[in-house]
Amino acid sequence: MRRHFAIISSMPKRSSAATLADIALHAQVHKTTASRALDPERRHMVSPEVVGRVEAAARALNYRVNRAASALRTGRSGTVGVLLPDITNPVFPPILRGIEQALAAEGFFVLVADTGNEQAPDQAADRMLAQRVEGLIIATSSLHDPLVERLVRDQVKVVLVNRRDEDGSLPAVVSDDMLGMKLAVDHLVSIGHRRIAHLSGPLALSTGSLRQAGFRQAMAAHGLEPAGFAECDAYSCDAGEDGTRRLLDSEAEFTAIVAANDLIALGAIQALQAQGRKVPQDVSVVGHNDMPLMDRVSPPLTTVRILHYEMGFRAARLLLDSLRGVPGTTSTVVLRPELVVRGSSAPL
Amino acid sequence: MRRHFAIISSMPKRSSAATLADIALHAQVHKTTASRALDPERRHMVSPEVVGRVEAAARALNYRVNRAASALRTGRSGTVGVLLPDITNPVFPPILRGIEQALAAEGFFVLVADTGNEQAPDQAADRMLAQRVEGLIIATSSLHDPLVERLVRDQVKVVLVNRRDEDGSLPAVVSDDMLGMKLAVDHLVSIGHRRIAHLSGPLALSTGSLRQAGFRQAMAAHGLEPAGFAECDAYSCDAGEDGTRRLLDSEAEFTAIVAANDLIALGAIQALQAQGRKVPQDVSVVGHNDMPLMDRVSPPLTTVRILHYEMGFRAARLLLDSLRGVPGTTSTVVLRPELVVRGSSAPL
DNA sequence: ATGAAAGCGCTAACAT
DNA sequence: ATGTTAGCGCTTTCAT
Numbered sequence: 001m002r003r004h005f006a007i008i009s010s011m012p013k014r015s016s017a018a019t020l021a022d023i024a025l026h027a028q029v030h031k032t033t034a035s036r037a038l039d040p041e042r043r044h045m046v047s048p049e050v051v052g053r054v055e056a057a058a059r060a061l062n063y064r065v066n067r068a069a070s071a072l073r074t075g076r077s078g079t080v081g082v083l084l085p086d087i088t089n090p091v092f093p094p095i096l097r098g099i100e101q102a103l104a105a106e107g108f109f110v111l112v113a114d115t116g117n118e119q120a121p122d123q124a125a126d127r128m129l130a131q132r133v134e135g136l137i138i139a140t141s142s143l144h145d146p147l148v149e150r151l152v153r154d155q156v157k158v159v160l161v162n163r164r165d166e167d168g169s170l171p172a173v174v175s176d177d178m179l180g181m182k183l184a185v186d187h188l189v190s191i192g193h194r195r196i197a198h199l200s201g202p203l204a205l206s207t208g209s210l211r212q213a214g215f216r217q218a219m220a221a222h223g224l225e226p227a228g229f230a231e232c233d234a235y236s237c238d239a240g241e242d243g244t245r246r247l248l249d250s251e252a253e254f255t256a257i258v259a260a261n262d263l264i265a266l267g268a269i270q271a272l273q274a275q276g277r278k279v280p281q282d283v284s285v286v287g288h289n290d291m292p293l294m295d296r297v298s299p300p301l302t303t304v305r306i307l308h309y310e311m312g313f314r315a316a317r318l319l320l321d322s323l324r325g326v327p328g329t330t331s332t333v334v335l336r337p338e339l340v341v342r343g344s345s346a347p348l
Numbered sequence: 349m350r351r352h353f354a355i356i357s358s359m360p361k362r363s364s365a366a367t368l369a370d371i372a373l374h375a376q377v378h379k380t381t382a383s384r385a386l387d388p389e390r391r392h393m394v395s396p397e398v399v400g401r402v403e404a405a406a407r408a409l410n411y412r413v414n415r416a417a418s419a420l421r422t423g424r425s426g427t428v429g430v431l432l433p434d435i436t437n438p439v440f441p442p443i444l445r446g447i448e449q450a451l452a453a454e455g456f457f458v459l460v461a462d463t464g465n466e467q468a469p470d471q472a473a474d475r476m477l478a479q480r481v482e483g484l485i486i487a488t489s490s491l492h493d494p495l496v497e498r499l500v501r502d503q504v505k506v507v508l509v510n511r512r513d514e515d516g517s518l519p520a521v522v523s524d525d526m527l528g529m530k531l532a533v534d535h536l537v538s539i540g541h542r543r544i545a546h547l548s549g550p551l552a553l554s555t556g557s558l559r560q561a562g563f564r565q566a567m568a569a570h571g572l573e574p575a576g577f578a579e580c581d582a583y584s585c586d587a588g589e590d591g592t593r594r595l596l597d598s599e600a601e602f603t604a605i606v607a608a609n610d611l612i613a614l615g616a617i618q619a620l621q622a623q624g625r626k627v628p629q630d631v632s633v634v635g636h637n638d639m640p641l642m643d644r645v646s647p648p649l650t651t652v653r654i655l656h657y658e659m660g661f662r663a664a665r666l667l668l669d670s671l672r673g674v675p676g677t678t679s680t681v682v683l684r685p686e687l688v689v690r691g692s693s694a695p696l
Numbered sequence: 697a698t699g700a701a702a703g704c705g706c707t708a709a710c711a712t
Numbered sequence: 713a714t715g716t717t718a719g720c721g722c723t724t725t726c727a728t
Contacts, residue, residue: 016423019720019721019722020721020722020723021721029698029699030698030699030700031699031721031722031723032698032699032700032723032724033697033698033699035721035722035723036697036698036723039723042723045697045698046697046698047697047698050697050698062502064474064477064478065478065721065722066420066478066480066720066721066722067478067479067480067722068416068419068420068425068479068480068720068721068722069420069704069720069721069722069723070721070722070723071416071704071722072414072416072417072420072703072704072705072706072720072721072722073703073704073721073722073723073724074704074722074723074724075364075704077416078479079459079479086445087441087444087445087448088441088442088445088640090438090441090640090641092441093435093436093438093440093441094436096435096460096462097434097435097436097462097464100435100460100461100462101462101464104461104472107475109459109461109475109476109479110459110460110461111427111457111458111459112444112448112458112460113448113452113457113458114444114445114448114449116445116449124452126412127455127457128457129412130412130413130414130415131415131416131426131427131457132414132415132416154410266641266644270644292436292438293438293614293641293645296614296618296645296646297641297644297645297646298644298645298646298647298648299646367704367705367706368705368706368707369705377714377715378714378715378716379705379706379707379715380706380707380708380714380715380716381713381714381715383706383707384707384713384714387707390707393713393714394713394714395713395714398713398714413705413706414704414705414706415706416704416705416706417704417705417706417707417720418705418706418707419706419720420704420705420706420719420720420721420722421705421706421707421708421719421720422706422707422708422720423720
């Protein structure tokens, strides 16, 4: 096309974007030389004077390398895919931000798929692989995830974030879920609670399963039995309300609830108040995650703070290292959570 | 490479990903035919029987089209860039989700850049253009945005979301900011308030500017003068606290505040309470956006609900139409907000 | 230090 | 309905 126009007349500028050939022409060098001059990694092979000419030409023609072409040639697309279950869940934005900033610093881009309900993560992953992403960061995985297993079989570079696989064989960046629950239980015990119930997340997820195990272990360490238990089928307020109603119906007696997640905790508070039980006077509630705004809900939520941003950032770094063949990138990074005491828990 | 291996020995399967040539070989057709058979748009040119053979081969070899190659050939990358100022601001996740789902439905991918503080949106946009995104959805633009002007000059397809440009010449999907403020003011007036102050957002942004104008206009319609005004330099709790302190220092007398945004409203409540003023008994506060969790903060926030998800969804649709050359895609879509009355506002 | 040639994998245009 | 040819724009050999 452009060539065609060029023959007809000297076009005003470019009918489409400038290419290396244009730069080469303008700077009076071969396009190979132009390519080298514009790449910091290979610039040293070119005389400073030529580098100057090429850069000037690139600026004059508003040149931008065509990543589709270089991706085809080199096999590197400069993109990484991120699979999220639901970006509107407040846990994920800071994770995504950490991922994005770690990758942007190295010139990589993030392709995001919010796999939500309708669209299966499998499809999203396949489309991403067609886009030739160099690796995948997955926040959607369950303990036994067929998708993840398939990806690993296909030798796709994968890092899990916020979730881990059953046998811990995949690189993952997570918070110490067992420790988090211990912090919550220890806090409640220290202010006098003995009858403590647990609202778990989905047990098919590592977070749900590990936090439940952490709860039981922490209780046992104090010589206590769980005073009640209900599994919530999602990390949402609704699921928390529902789980709490089941807990109340079971006629379990408890003075405190440890929830697997802040949203579940908010649902629990809602359900308790609907039954006339005051939080924290009648029942203390502790969440997990310390999502944004948890200091401003009513009552302000006592919770376990997780380093979301850092989780995303380190997951991205782990993937970058793995792409560059740095050894030891199969390791799992476990971040240390901390307790944040607010108004939803009170001495018995 | 692969060719090389193939000569040495019959490799176990593929040393790298299968290509069209592999499929063609396997299905005993020319690769052009294979290409046609795998593309729904061109499948009709191929006999059903051959389509079957090709599809079987593709499945057997786990074939995925190389988008880098097809992007180079067709000039279409199947990606769209999204520029966000801060994904951790709760306004943006639902917008991003709407964008993502509208685009995914058409086989497009989203490249996200969180331009935050450090990295200029300009750089992100340039890198995206190098990636050959087919268009850009921008949520970061100010009223006079040099970046947007440059992009338009370069004929980049751009849609603004949640923000608009000064003269409304660019396609944009926004909420009716003036109407939103009228809803807030009318509500307060209807429950007896007369002395109403405004905490605006940054006036360089269309939302800040239009909401301020909407506030003044709505007040004037009731024959009222603004009882006080402060510009907040960001849409954040901190900026809201700061603005409220300035309002209080100015010794303006008011019984209600209309904030340009929920986070600013939360900051205002914080600052008022710190001065011993109760919300809503002493001062009513109305927010804007109805971010997630605004029904659970203390007191539950009266606010103006914006259709964030739909805003993102329609912005993406607008861009898709524009990419396909549908006429009339320069139009601006204005969505209708609605008032949500909760506990932060009360009769005088 | 620079240039020439080749080809990544795909699809559009042109045969047959 | 299928095949042939060519080339998108880049970077990696391999010369010079």
